[in-house]
Amino acid sequence: MSHCPDIEELMHFDPDEGIANLDEHLDRLKAAAESHGFKFDRHAARNELQAATFGKRRPAVARLLLSPTGAMAIEVRGG
Template identity: 85%
Template sequence: MRDLEETMRFDPEEGIANLDDHLDRLKKAADEGGFKFDRHAARNELQAATFGKRRPAIARLLLSPTGAMAIEVRAED
């Protein structure tokens, strides 16, 4: 089973654009695929991963079927 992936735009002034929409989409996909997903933990992990960033970036969250998350933040092209 493949991981679920959600890609989000981060702005240092505004935070992650449409964060609730991204989390809703991930929750729906997780439910449909039988994945474990902790929305609150995902929000916290994303905020921690982008804390102190001063430039626009792309945040990518990978969710495994067990609920484990990996977050990558890279500079926006």
């Protein structure tokens, strides 16, 4: 069995509006996870993204990586 690369999603964050189009990003992640046989917890992803961007005062880009096991890594650049 070949190793699947992580699924990556980039999202724009605005301090007043939060993550732009968050539901669409989560829908896309869910669809990609299902098509690759990855585990994905939409609620956990939303919570992790909110925690990662909490207190940011400037626009930023959040990058979420999803592994086949469902583990998530989030980095926020800018803000």
